[in-house]
Amino acid sequence: MADLSINLAGIKSPNPFWLASAPPTNSGYQVQRAFDAGWGGAVWKTLGDPILNVSSRFAAVSFNGQRVAGFNNIELITDRPLEVNLKEIYETKKRFPNHAIIASLMVEPKQEKWHEIVKRVEDVGVDGLELNFGCPHGMAERGMGSASGQVPSLVEKQTYWVKEAARTPVIVKLTPNITDITVTAEAAVNGGADAISMINTINSLMGVDLDTWNTIPHVAGKGAHGGYCGPAVKPIALNMVAECARNPRISVPISGIGGISNWQDAVEFILMGATGVQICTAAMHHGFRIIEDMIEGLDHYLEQKGVSSLTEIIGKSVPRYSDWGNLDLNYNIAAQINTDVCINCNKCHIACEDTSHQCIDMLTGEDGRSYLKVREEDCVGCNLCAIVCPVDGAITMVETAASQPPMTWNDRQAALNTAK
Amino acid sequence: MSEYKEFLTEKEQIDDLIRSGYRIQSVIENLDGAFVNFTHKDQGHCKSLHIGTANARKYFSSILMQQNNG
Ligand SMILES: Cc1cc2nc3c(=O)[nH]c(=O)nc-3n(C[C@H](O)[C@H](O)[C@H](O)COP(=O)(O)O)c2cc1C
Numbered sequence: 380m381a382d383l384s385i386n387l388a389g390i391k392s393p394n395p396f397w398l399a400s401a402p403p404t405n406s407g408y409q410v411q412r413a414f415d416a417g418w419g420g421a422v423w424k425t426l427g428d429p430i431l432n433v434s435s436r437f438a439a440v441s442f443n444g445q446r447v448a449g450f451n452n453i454e455l456i457t458d459r460p461l462e463v464n465l466k467e468i469y470e471t472k473k474r475f476p477n478h479a480i481i482a483s484l485m486v487e488p489k490q491e492k493w494h495e496i497v498k499r500v501e502d503v504g505v506d507g508l509e510l511n512f513g514c515p516h517g518m519a520e521r522g523m524g525s526a527s528g529q530v531p532s533l534v535e536k537q538t539y540w541v542k543e544a545a546r547t548p549v550i551v552k553l554t555p556n557i558t559d560i561t562v563t564a565e566a567a568v569n570g571g572a573d574a575i576s577m578i579n580t581i582n583s584l585m586g587v588d589l590d591t592w593n594t595i596p597h598v599a600g601k602g603a604h605g606g607y608c609g610p611a612v613k614p615i616a617l618n619m620v621a622e623c624a625r626n627p628r629i630s631v632p633i634s635g636i637g638g639i640s641n642w643q644d645a646v647e648f649i650l651m652g653a654t655g656v657q658i659c660t661a662a663m664h665h666g667f668r669i670i671e672d673m674i675e676g677l678d679h680y681l682e683q684k685g686v687s688s689l690t691e692i693i694g695k696s697v698p699r700y701s702d703w704g705n706l707d708l709n710y711n712i713a714a715q716i717n718t719d720v721c722i723n724c725n726k727c728h729i730a731c732e733d734t735s736h737q738c739i740d741m742l743t744g745e746d747g748r749s750y751l752k753v754r755e756e757d758c759v760g761c762n763l764c765a766i767v768c769p770v771d772g773a774i775t776m777v778e779t780a781a782s783q784p785p786m787t788w789n790d791r792q793a794a795l796n797t798a799k
Numbered sequence: 800m801s802e803y804k805e806f807l808t809e810k811e812q813i814d815d816l817i818r819s820g821y822r823i824q825s826v827i828e829n830l831d832g833a834f835v836n837f838t839h840k841d842q843g844h845c846k847s848l849h850i851g852t853a854n855a856r857k858y859f860s861s862i863l864m865q866q867n868n869g
Contacts, residue, residue, distance in 0.1 A: 708857050736802075756803040783861035791860040794867055798826045 381681035382688040383674065385419075387632050387654045388548040388573035390507040392479035394419035395645065395689060396673055399636050399657035400483035400509065400552075403667070405457065407467025411474060416667040417674055420479030422576075422657060423468060425456035425511045426500060427485040430518075432458055435596045438585040440611065449611035450660045451585045453596065453603060455517045456485055461499065469503040480504075481550065485511040485518060488527050490540045497544040507547045510538065512563075513554040513579025515606045525554035525579065531566035538570025548573040550634060553619075555581050555612075560619045564629045575623065576634035576657065578616045580606025609660035613638025617651055624652025624697045641669075642676030649689070650696040704789040711779045712760035714739070714753045720773040723749060727764035727774060735763045755779065802852060809855035812848055813862065821846060823863045835859050 383394040397420035398404050398413055405424045413421060432455055440449040457464060472480050482500040486492040497508065512528025519526040527533040534551065541549050551567035553560055555578035564575050582604050586595040594602025616637020623629045635653030639645055640661040648656050661669055677689070686692055716727070716739075728751055731739040738757035743749050753764075765774040813835075821837035824845070828834075832851040838844070850856055 709861060754803075757801060783858065784865075786857070786861050786864055790864060791857075794860060794864045795826050795828070797867055798823055798863055 381678050381686060382690075383419075383677060383681075385655045385689065387479075387634060388507070388550070390420070390479050390481065390548050390550075390574075391477075392419035392655065393477060394674055394677075395649065395655035396420075396670055397422060397479060397481070397634070397655060397657045398662060399659040400425050400481075400511065401659040401663070402454070403659065403662045406459075407471045410467075410471050410480070413662075413667045413670075414471070414475045414478045417670040418478075418667065420481065420506075420655070422481040422483050422509050423464065423505075425483040425485045425514070426461055426464055426496065427456050427523075429458050429460050430455040433598045435598050438596045438605070439609070440585065445610075447609055447660065447664045449583075449585075449607055450609035450663070451583050451596075451605040451607050452580070453516050453598075453605040456483075456511070456514065461496070465500065465503045468500070468505060472504045472506075479506045481507045481509050483509045483511050483552070484541075485514070485523050487521075487523060488533055488537055490543075493537060493540040494544040497541055501546055505547060507550060507573075508541065508545055509550040509552050509576060510541060511552050511579070512537070513552050513577075515554060515556050515580055515582050516604055525556050528554040528563060528579075529557050531563050534563050534566040535570035538567050538572050542571035550574040550576050552579055552636075553577040554579050555615060555619060555637075559622075561622050561626050561629060564623045564626070568629055568631055572631055574632045574634060574654075575629070576636055577619050577623070578612070578637040580608045581612055581615065583607035608637065609664075610638045610640055613640075613644060617647060620648055620653050621651040621697065621700045624694055625700055640664075642673045642680065645673065645677065646680060646692070647696075649693055651700070652694040652697045654690075654693055702789075704792075705787050707785040707787055708791065709781050709783045709786050711781060712776045713755045713758040713779050714760070714762075714764050715775050715777050716751050716753055716764075717773055717775065718750050720770055721751060722770055722773070723751065724769060725751070726767045726769065727751060730763050730767045735759075735761055739764060802854075806852040806854040806858075809848070809850050809852055810858055813850070813855065813859050816846055816848070817862065822866055823859060826859070826863070832856065833859070 385395045400422040404421045410421045436454045438451045439447045442448040482505040484496050486496050514524035518524035551572040553563050567575050620635045632654040635648030636657040639656050639658050645656045728739045736759050738754045740752050768774045816837045820840045824838040825836045833856050835848045837846045
């Protein structure tokens with residue numbers, strides 16, 4: 380078996396799969412069951428002054444039969460007294476000394492508040508701290524969570540205060556509700572963060588009930604924006620991880636979070652620079668035992684790739700992620716339709732004719748049967764036909780010979796500047 | 800005319816000038832596309848082409864890069 384263990388800024392865990400701070404890590408009972416099932420670490424449900432929650436907390440998008448394609452919550456941080464959580468953290472750590480337990484923290488942006496909570500949670504033996512600068516609802520109205528996570532100076536200052544008191548590694552969890560996450564990531568690094576994690580949830584309103592005109596979810600006829608997560612947010616999270624990973628000023632390890640549902644998603648985040656991953660919605664949807672497939676799948680993948688340790692693949696795709704201006708304008712692909720597999724549903728023809736470049740012809744063969752054919756010279760290689768095609772293997776995007784050497788937009792503009 | 804045919808027409812105009820000894824001298828790009836000014840290597844004559852298609856705008860840029868590279 381490949382070595383799946385990770386060391387994220389000094390926090391060690393037997394595998395890269397941690398439960399994210401959320402309902403699955405609400406109590407010692409749950410975290411211990413998760414560790415028994417195989418999870419490598421857990422970020423405890425955010426600790427702070429115990430809050431009050433409303434009833435009706437979650438909502439989900441089902442899309443074309445896929446349940447929980449996106450998930451939304453208006454739940455706040457832990458509603459249990461700190462002492463109760465600390466006792467359970469202590470007991471859990473004692474039973475599972477080799478698993479990572481990270482305490483997620485959120486207090487008001489005051490130095491003494493951070494010092495107090497850091498000291499109390501470190502006394503029970505946590506492996507690290509995660510600062511929750513990300514929850515977008517409720518707590519943000521009180522100046523915490525994403526409200527402070529959106530202000531780079533507050534991220535830096537609070538991280539600095541925590542580092543003044545902390546003996547264990549400090550992870551700063553960032554909000555995606557910001558235009559450029561690298562700005563707050565840099566602020567965290569400047570404040571002394573040992574690692575960053577992303578993403579927390581995205582501001583969302585799940586829907587409006589057409590009969591009652593209530594929001595979804597609603598609390599006695601009133602709604603408030605929630606935080607969106609689950610499979611739908613994965614591309615947003617992956618981009619944010621990648622943007623941080625390729626930024627030379629963000630030189631700390633990354634814990635990747637957001638829509639990770641299986642081992643393949645986890646590998647994508649790791650290739651894009653995450654040292655490990657955190658998961659919430661997939662565990663809430665399917666239970667702790669999804670970890671079995673994740674570990675097995677990851678192990679097989681590494682074996683197949685001839686890689687003996689997971690850490691070898693961290694960030695391998697980062698050099699392949701760049702700015703648009705560095706992409707080759709002379710690289711071309713074109714669609715090819717395999718008529719043996721095509722079922723002639725015409726979806727590609729309609730998509731291309733109505734909304735792309737009108738390059739898929741409907742023709743009739745000598746046998747009187749209709750078939751679809753791409754006019755390669757007019758195909759811009761947009762992928763739309765392959766995306767809408769319902770049959771695997773019916774449309775392939777094939778590289779066509781480039782008639783000119785590689786030329787990026789940046790190359791082109793530099794050349795044009797010489798011809799003014 | 801299909802965009803591809805438009806491209807071939809514009810490419811042919813560019814190739815004609817290059818074959819006849821012209822080099823790209825300057826390019827002005829605006830909302831209407833690119834206005835590419837050519838100067839003859841030896842005789843110094845100037846010619847201008849209005850290039851509209853995206854592929855032909857890539858094409859003359861590649862030629863300009865090759866020209867700059869030697
Ligand atoms: C119901 C719910 C409660 C959450 N509570 C917290 C929390 O207390 N602290 C925190 O940092 N993140 C919290 N999160 C965010 C998750 O930790 C995670 O960042 C987010 O759900 C994205 O991961 P996912 O797509 O795997 O769910 C919560 C998420 C959900 C769904």
